[in-house]
Amino acid sequence: MDAIDHDILARLVEDGRASYAExxxxLGISRASVRERVQRLREQGVIENFTVVVNPExxxxRISAFLDVQATPAWLPxxxxxxxxxxxxxSLYVMSDMTSLHVHVLTADMPALERFTQARLFAREGVLRVECKLLLSRIKHRRGGARL
Incomplete structure (x- = not known):
């Protein structure tokens, strides 16, 4: 990937509906060049998908909770x-300690979050500990870009 590819990706991350002409x-290049580069980036797996970002509210x-779940290694998968x-x-991630998951949960309200944790985590064999943090406000969020 060169600098032009990076510029194309940055523009698509900002607005996935931007036309090749725009x-x-x-960027001061041809529409055909943009189309070819985007197609190549898709074929290489750099661009995985074009999607829409929806405000969960x-x-x-309305409730955005981040759960850190520690489990016995045998039960983690x-x-x-x-x-x-x-x-x-x-979203759900296996963390580097290989015994914990980082889970982003969206629910309508606190009772729904409680029902989720009771049914899916607290009553679940292999779960050792659950820590929950609720989102108070969103200052900056990623609309696209690298998945890490």
Whole structure:
């Protein structure tokens, strides 16, 4: 990837609906060049998908909780698979200690969050500890870019 590819990606992260012509004008290159580069980036797996970012509050998801879940290593893969299948789970990561998951959960309200944790975590064999932090305000959020 060169600097032009990076510039194209930055513009698509900002606005995934930007046309090839708009990007070309901004970068001073041809529309065909932008189209070819985007296609190559898709084929290489650099661009995984074009998607939309929806404000969760419009989907009646007003509570944003970040759960750090420690589990016994033998149960971690199954727990991760089960949690990943839950509608409430927005994102889920296995952490470097290989015994914990970082889980972003979106629910309509506090009772829904409590029901989720009771059913999916507290009553679950293999779960050792759960720490919960609630989002108070969003200052900056990632609209795209590298998945880390």
């Amino acid at each position: 990007i070309a004008r901004a 419009y989907l009646d998801k 199954q727990l991760a698979e089960e949690l990943a299948a839950c509608d409430e789970v927005a």
